[in-house]
Amino acid sequence: QSALTQPASVSGSPGQSITISCTGTSSDVGGYNYVSWYQQHPGKAPKLMIYDVSNRPSGVSNRFSGSKSGNTASLTISGLQAEDEADYYCTSYTGSITLYVFGTGTKVTVL
Amino acid sequence: QVQLVESGGGLVKAGGSLRLSCVASGFTFSDHYMSWIRQAPGKGLEWVSYISGSDFPIYYADSVKGRFTISRDNAKNSLYLQMNSLRAEDTAVYYCARNYYEYLDYWGQGTLVTVSS
Numbered sequence: 001q002s003a004l005t006q007p008a009s010v011s012g013s014p015g016q017s018i019t020i021s022c023t024g025t026s027s028d029v030g031g032y033n034y035v036s037w038y039q040q041h042p043g044k045a046p047k048l049m050i051y052d053v054s055n056r057p058s059g060v061s062n063r064f065s066g067s068k069s070g071n072t073a074s075l076t077i078s079g080l081q082a083e084d085e086a087d088y089y090c091t092s093y094t095g096s097i098t099l100y101v102f103g104t105g106t107k108v109t110v111l
Numbered sequence: 112q113v114q115l116v117e118s119g120g121g122l123v124k125a126g127g128s129l130r131l132s133c134v135a136s137g138f139t140f141s142d143h144y145m146s147w148i149r150q151a152p153g154k155g156l157e158w159v160s161y162i163s164g165s166d167f168p169i170y171y172a173d174s175v176k177g178r179f180t181i182s183r184d185n186a187k188n189s190l191y192l193q194m195n196s197l198r199a200e201d202t203a204v205y206y207c208a209r210n211y212y213e214y215l216d217y218w219g220q221g222t223l224v225t226v227s228s
Contacts (some may be wrong), residue, residue: 001173003155027180032213034212034213034214036213036214036215038156038215044220045206045218045219045220045221046148046156046206046215046218047218048214048215048217050213050217051211051213052212052213052214057216075188080190089155089156091156091158091214091215094215097170098158098170098171098172098173099158099161099170100146100158100161100213101158102148102155102156102158103155104155105155105156111182
């Protein structure tokens with residue numbers, strides 16, 4: 001099972017919106033509505049930001065939203081803030097014996 | 112509140128073994144599937160293994176199958192990862208995480224495993 005493909009980096013100015021893509025196959029992203037997104041600041045553990053494609057856990061800002069079309073999922077951050085600067089990873093359930101696959105990760109820079 | 116605390120990491124020679132532990136608190140441990148995820152220095156996340164609340168089913172990534180064994184002791188609220196035949200490429204921070212349906216809602220702070228060649 002190959003890693004899901006994400007852009008290595010995305011940047012934006014404060015207040016802008018950015019979108020991070022996560023491309024897989026019909027065996028993972030396209031086959032299930034089980035895509036989740038994690039934010040990781042340097043030296044810290046990942047934090048769940050979006051689950052089941054588009055659901056936000058309690059306590060996560062509504063500036064974060066998720067969607068999916070075909071084999072590609074997306075995370076959008078609106079009203080970009082300095083604290084959003086971090087690495088972001090998507091993951092998908094695969095239904096195979098290798099149960100989950102992570103994305104390659106995207107570094108978000110706030111200019 | 113939910114807490115996951117990993118321990119057991121350290122420096123080991125290639126071919127050696129190490130056992131990681133993760134102690135959980137703040138929730139009914141036996142009700143939840145649990146996972147180990149690792150992150151090599153400067154690299155991305157890699158899912159390693161998964162165990163149900165009642166020990167089975169268990170799943171492994173191809174990269175560790177046959178070398179790593181996941182287990183749990185619900186009486187001790189503890190998750191384990193026995194790592195044998197360690198390789199340089201197993202060097203990583205290892206996180207334990209709680210599964211909630213098909214996502215990971217809580218993560219520990221991680222424990223560093225360094226395999227020297």
